[in-house]
Structure formats: C-alpha cells, structure tokens
Amino acid sequence: MNNIVAEPIMVMPVERKDGTYALRLCLNQGQLTAGMMKTVMETMVKFNLTSLRATTGQRMNLEGIPKDKLGEVIESIGTAVEKAPPGVSVCTGAGICKYGVQESRSMGDKVLAAVKQNGPYPFKVKSGVSGCKISCGLSFVRDIGLVGTPKGWDVHFGGAATKNAGLGVQIGTKVSEEEALDLVGKALRFYKENGRKRERTSGMLRRLGADAVLEALK
Ligand code: SF4
Incomplete structure (x- = not known):
C-alpha cells in the first residue's frame, strides 16, 4: 500500500442508541477504491475502531465512534454531510x-x-x-x-x-x-x-x- 495515496471520503454521522456514532461512507454502488480503503484502514488503526459493516444500501458504516472523538475521526476520513446523497x-x-x-x-x-x-x-x-x-x-x-x-x-x-x-x-x-x-x-x-x-x-x-x-x- 506504500504507493497508494489516501483519498478523502464523504461521510454522514449517525447517532446510535448507546451514544456512540457511526460514520456512513457515502459510496457509489458500494465501490471503495484502494485510496479510500487506505483512509479507512489508517483511521481505524489510529482510533482503535474495530467495526466496518456493509449497509443494505450498498454503503459502509464505520461504527463505535465515541462522541468526543467524532470530530477528529471525521477530519481523519474526509468531510461530513448532514444528509447522504441519494444512492x-x-x-x-x-x-x-x-x-x-x-x-x-x-x-x-x-x-x-x-x-x-x-x-x-x-x-x-x-x-x-x-x-x-x-x-x-x-x-x-x-x-x-x-x-x-x-x-x-x-x-x-x-x-x-x-x-x-x-x-x-x-x-x-x-x-x-x-x-x-x-x-x-x-x-x-x-x-x-x-x-x-x-x-x-x-x-x-x-x-x-x-x-x-x-x-x-x-
Ligand atoms: S439481476 Fe442478478 S442475476 Fe441478473 S444480471 Fe444482475 S446480478 Fe446477475
């Protein structure tokens, strides 16, 4: 992965029942490029996040983000939107x-x-x-x-x-x-x-x- 350049990803924060947040990766047709995967992997390692799950709508949710870390995780992964664009x-x-x-x-x-x-x-x-x-x-x-x-x-x-x-x-x-x-x-x-x-x-x-x-x- 050394020659792969990390790509920013548009995300939508989603609050969970337990007070943590998920970031929905706004993917098109479920496609993750190598650069996007690098961004996700580096973010997961940096913040000790262990769950990345596919949604029913061909997107991915990065789960288990503590509220006080949300801003930092968003900054690490890309930019946040209030509403995910239609899929x-x-x-x-x-x-x-x-x-x-x-x-x-x-x-x-x-x-x-x-x-x-x-x-x-x-x-x-x-x-x-x-x-x-x-x-x-x-x-x-x-x-x-x-x-x-x-x-x-x-x-x-x-x-x-x-x-x-x-x-x-x-x-x-x-x-x-x-x-x-x-x-x-x-x-x-x-x-x-x-x-x-x-x-x-x-x-x-x-x-x-x-x-x-x-x-x-x-
Ligand atoms: S609908 Fe299913 S079976 Fe038909 S082309 Fe698409 S993937 Fe293949």
Whole structure:
C-alpha cells in the first residue's frame, strides 16, 4: 500500500442508541477504491475502531465512534454531510454476471445523476438497476426500478419495500437506454410536482391511482 495515496471520503454521522456514532461512507454502488480503503484502514488503526459493516444500501458504516472523538475521526476520513446523497442499488450486470443481459453499472450512474438533477422531492427516492429479471438490484420494489431484458430496459415507478410493500407500475417496456432515462426523468418530475410532503412514490401511486399516473407519464 506504500504507493497508494489516501483519498478523502464523504461521510454522514449517525447517532446510535448507546451514544456512540457511526460514520456512513457515502459510496457509489458500494465501490471503495484502494485510496479510500487506505483512509479507512489508517483511521481505524489510529482510533482503535474495530467495526466496518456493509449497509443494505450498498454503503459502509464505520461504527463505535465515541462522541468526543467524532470530530477528529471525521477530519481523519474526509468531510461530513448532514444528509447522504441519494444512492442506487445496482447489481453487477451483463459486464460481469453470466445471467445479465444489460449493463447495469453505467446505467446506475445515469439514473443516480437523473435523481440528483430532478430533486428535491417530497420524500426519499430509492432506485434500483438490475441487469436481468432476477432483479438483484431490487428494481421491482424501488421508487425507480430498471430491469434489463434482451431487447432493452423495463422501467418501473412507485414500487416499495416498506410495510406497505408492493410493485410499482411499469412505465416502459423494452425501451432503449435513452428512452428509459427520459421516462425516469418524467417520473421523477411528476413525483416532485404531485407527491405530498413525506409521501413516497408508492403512496402517491395509491392515492392518485395507477391509471392516472400512467396516463400522465405517456
Ligand atoms: S439481476 Fe441478473 S444480471 Fe444482475 S446480478 Fe442478478 S442475476 Fe446477475
């Protein structure tokens, strides 16, 4: 690791029940570079931190930071933000996975850019991109979900994996990448304009009705 340059990481502090803090590493698609790993490793050694755990959202939490050391640990690792930027669950896709029929990683970056570009929203937006219908990126139960097919992308909107779990509506079938991203942008803007405060896309879909939403997104 001697020739690897430590890279700063954006983190979000999260208070825990026992009064300690975790720092959520704001990673994209769960990727840690060698430089980021060096930063994390050096910080863990310096502050005697022993737990780094994956989150369900393809990020990492550095756990067990005493409150009085929080500032120093943040300084050691990078910069702190109050709210982590939106993330997207992305599977390995056709570039790597033998079942994959569409390349999900680059599409994941484009979906994330669309989410950032069209906000702010009434509540959180979770997205998922999967390279095939096995849907390892949880696309069917995400606010925005893309599923690769041999002939293009299926685009889903308004799914949820909450206590009111359910599928969204399919707003695009076997469309090109460009068409899929166009639909994603339209759906996000519709949510921004029609969702109520703290209402997820799934709640909005139930309130307005799937037919009305589909009609509006034509
Ligand atoms: S969704 Fe399909 S392409 Fe993606 S990891 Fe799962 S099996 Fe592979």
